[in-house]
Structures are given as C-alpha cells and as structure tokens.
Amino acid sequence: MTWKQVFTSSVGKKLVMGLTGISLVLFLIVHAGINACIFADLVNPEENGEMFNKAAHFMGSTVLIRIMEIGLFAGIILHIAQGYLLTLENQKRRSVGYAVTYKDGSKWYSRSMGLLGTLILIFLILHLYHFWVSARFTGKGLEEEITYNGVVMHNMFGLMKATFTEWWIVVVYALGCISLAYHLAHGFQSAFKTLGVHNKRYNIMLISIGYGYSIIIAALFILMPVSFIMGWIG
Amino acid sequence: MEHTHLNLTVKVWRQKNNQSKGQFESYPVKNISTEMSFLEMIDVLNEELIVDGKEPIAFDHDCREGICGMCSMYINGKPHGPWQANTTCQLHMRAFKDGDTVVVEPWRAAAFPVIKDLMVDRSAFDRIVQAGGYVSVNTGNAVDGNSLPINKDKADASFAAAMCIGCGACVAACKNSSAMLFLSAKVSHLALLPQGEPERHSRVLNMVAQMDKEGFGACTNTGACEATCPKEISISNIARLNQEYLTASLVADK
Numbered sequence: 001m002t003w004k005q006v007f008t009s010s011v012g013k014k015l016v017m018g019l020t021g022i023s024l025v026l027f028l029i030v031h032a033g034i035n036a037c038i039f040a041d042l043v044n045p046e047e048n049g050e051m052f053n054k055a056a057h058f059m060g061s062t063v064l065i066r067i068m069e070i071g072l073f074a075g076i077i078l079h080i081a082q083g084y085l086l087t088l089e090n091q092k093r094r095s096v097g098y099a100v101t102y103k104d105g106s107k108w109y110s111r112s113m114g115l116l117g118t119l120i121l122i123f124l125i126l127h128l129y130h131f132w133v134s135a136r137f138t139g140k141g142l143e144e145e146i147t148y149n150g151v152v153m154h155n156m157f158g159l160m161k162a163t164f165t166e167w168w169i170v171v172v173y174a175l176g177c178i179s180l181a182y183h184l185a186h187g188f189q190s191a192f193k194t195l196g197v198h199n200k201r202y203n204i205m206l207i208s209i210g211y212g213y214s215i216i217i218a219a220l221f222i223l224m225p226v227s228f229i230m231g232w233i234g
Numbered sequence: 235m236e237h238t239h240l241n242l243t244v245k246v247w248r249q250k251n252n253q254s255k256g257q258f259e260s261y262p263v264k265n266i267s268t269e270m271s272f273l274e275m276i277d278v279l280n281e282e283l284i285v286d287g288k289e290p291i292a293f294d295h296d297c298r299e300g301i302c303g304m305c306s307m308y309i310n311g312k313p314h315g316p317w318q319a320n321t322t323c324q325l326h327m328r329a330f331k332d333g334d335t336v337v338v339e340p341w342r343a344a345a346f347p348v349i350k351d352l353m354v355d356r357s358a359f360d361r362i363v364q365a366g367g368y369v370s371v372n373t374g375n376a377v378d379g380n381s382l383p384i385n386k387d388k389a390d391a392s393f394a395a396a397m398c399i400g401c402g403a404c405v406a407a408c409k410n411s412s413a414m415l416f417l418s419a420k421v422s423h424l425a426l427l428p429q430g431e432p433e434r435h436s437r438v439l440n441m442v443a444q445m446d447k448e449g450f451g452a453c454t455n456t457g458a459c460e461a462t463c464p465k466e467i468s469i470s471n472i473a474r475l476n477q478e479y480l481t482a483s484l485v486a487d488k
Contacts, residue, residue, distance in 0.1 A: 001439055001482075005443075009442050010414070010442065010450070010453070011442055011452075012479075013452055014454075086452055086454075089452070090411070090452060091410075093343060093344050093345070093411035093450060094342050095344050097342065098339055098342055099245075100337050100339070102312050102313070104461065105312075105459075106409075106456035106457045106461065107456070107457075110455065110457065111409050111458075186456075189455075190455040193455050193469075193472065193473040194453075194455070195476065195477075196474070196476040196480055196481075197473055198470040198471075198473035198474045200470070203470065
C-alpha cells in the first residue's frame, strides 16, 4: 500500500477533494471576515474604508500570509484539476445512458457539482482579474495610494468602489456567489463524510452548520457589491 | 385494495448480446391483474411473445420474494421501480395506472455489461467480495459466537449492513455508477463485529482496490443509492468505509 495507491484509489481521490475543499471553506471564512470590514462604513460614515484597507494591507504585507497564499493557490488548483478529472472519469463509468434518468433520490446541486464548480471558476477568473491581479501585478485602479499613520498602502476600498459601479458586474458576482452557495451546500457535508464522519450526532450537526455556512457566506459576499452600487457605503 | 385489470404499454430494452447495440421495443400488454407482480406481468408478456414466435425478454430473477437480489430492472427511471425499499419482484402492478407506458431498462454501468436484454453481468460484485468480504480466521462454533460481548447498537448496525442483497441498484442509481454503497455495506457488516476485526485493515484495502479494478466510479455522496436501495442500506456506511480505508492506509505496514 503505497501513498500513491492510497491517493489514486476511488476513496483517496475523494479524500483529496474533501481536504482541499475544507481548506477552501476555512479560507472563505477569513476572506469574508476581512472583506466585511467594509461594513464599518455603515457605523462610521467618516471611515471611508480605513479598517478594510488596513486589514487588506496586513494580509498583503505579512510574510506568513503570503506563504499561506501559495498553499491556497495549490489547494484551489488541486481541487479544480481533481474535480474535473473525477467528473470526466465518473461519466465514463456509464457508456450507455438511461432513457429516463433517476432524479428523485438526490438533490440537483449534489449531482451538479462539476457544473457549479465551472460557474464558480468563471467567476473566480473575473474576480482575480479585478482585484488580485491589480493588487499584485498591474496596479490598475490602484494608482492613488493611501496613507494611514504614515504607512502607505493600496486603496483597495477605492478599487472595490470603482469596480462595483456597473450592474452587470454586480449581477455576475451575485450569480457566482449563488453558485458557490449551492456548491458549498453539498460540498461542506460531503467533505466530512469523505473524511469518515459517520456518527449520527456529528452528521446532523455538520449538515446544519453546512447549510448555515453556505447561506451566510454567500449572502455576505453578495451584500458587498450590492452595498457599493446602491450607495449604502463608499 | 380494489382488484382491477390494466392495459399497458411496456417499452423495454432489447439487446441480442453484449456485442450488439440494442434498442427499445414497445409491446402492448392487456388484462393485467393489479395483484400481479411486475415479473409476472413480464412473464405474461413473454408467453405472448413466444406464442407469436418472437424471442422472449431475458431478465434475471430467482427467489421472487425480495431476498435474493437477482431481479434488476430499472423501471420508469428508478431501479426496482417506483416503490420505496422494494425489489422488482415485490413491485405489484397496482403501482401503475391503466393506460400507462412503462419504460424498462437494464442496470447501466460499464462494470455491469449487458448480457442480453435486461440481464447484466454482476460478477464484479462477486469478485469484490472474493477480495476480502469474508472472515478466514477461526471464529469457533455458535456457542463461542454467543459468548462474545458485542455492543447491541453495533450488532444492530452490522446486521442492518448485512441486509445488503448485492442487487446492484445502488450502482444503477448512482450518477457515477459507483459501487460504494454495496462495498460499504460489506465492509461495515464485518468491521463492526469482533470476528471481522483481525482482517479489518487488509479487507478494506483489498476490496477498494478490487472495486476500482472493476471500473466502478467514485462516490460523490449524492444519496441516490440510499434512496433506491431495496434493503435501505444507510449512506452512513460509506462514511464508515472512508474512515476504515483512511485508518487502514495510515497504519498499513507496507
């Protein structure tokens, strides 16, 4: 039993999906938490994104976080590549399809993880282009820097405000987040089952947490572009 | 329930052998009693086909009392037909209405090649069991078995898993043609009992390896298998299988 055999078996491949999935679930908590700092503007109108800009600067300038970022990208790439490989492989396991397909026994989103994942990927590319590529490489939209207590940093709040001025972008972001919610609604609980959690008490707990997590994360993210375009903040 | 008679159209998959392509054929069946089982309805249709000089429909069946796992028809988009926790032989014609068209297909999976018409080769399941679904250590006689202390909940869970009749409905229902529910039932059944303990690790590793070799898909926890299983094998067995596999691969010697 080599490690290669373990991770290329049908159970092992799922394990890779589950472990990378859970790491992405944890990442989303951090991502949503940092970004939610923009809502400080709701409480203090003079804020103008200060708390968010400082938080974003901390994430971008801390060595440990930058190392974790490499792990994050590795996790995302592994999750996507393995997801597509598994989807294609599984499809090949039924060469002749059914005339009438069986739909009652499972939820549509549990059967559509590949499709939902693809929608999220399309959204992710646009999203990375808007923010990550600008902040790391091109500096597009970030020409004017901002200074707090003598520390010069990117005005990411300003970039968000400038990005979410067109309705089509807000709609694409909302659709991306809805796809994410359904992907998580199945993925969250499925990941723990793949890791072997089968005790009834934990299962019930994880299913509830999974649904709650999916809805809260997606709602929080949708609220961000909506708040900008509606002029509630910024 | 009122006893009536039905006239139906049966649209059934006909395939000469595992090399030929196969297609659907529609047959009218008349005056079918609602008290007949689905297989008896097919029997009536076959009698008529024979009288007409046509080839009867080949299908698997044996005990006709819901315990052997031989019958394997995918009826109107669900393995074993519309009823819950039910095998095709125990499906009665009262499940249908007069004038219905009933679509009957074989189990569809690359690992279950069609032999003829509705018959598929399920020997892959036998080979998975041969890979480790047994106890080869001396477990003594019945008295020894009774003297072993076993937690009642575990005994019940083991028995519930042992209910699996290996019909393959889980594979037929799964969008990935995964045999994970079947395998997990076989692994759980023995892993929960002290008699299964000595070979616990080698069993799960060998059985998963054989399942992959047979060409079944991987599990994505959709739950379709559990929903269609005639013996209501719980999907939590799959999570137990995952745990067994993970533990076994972590502590494996080689």
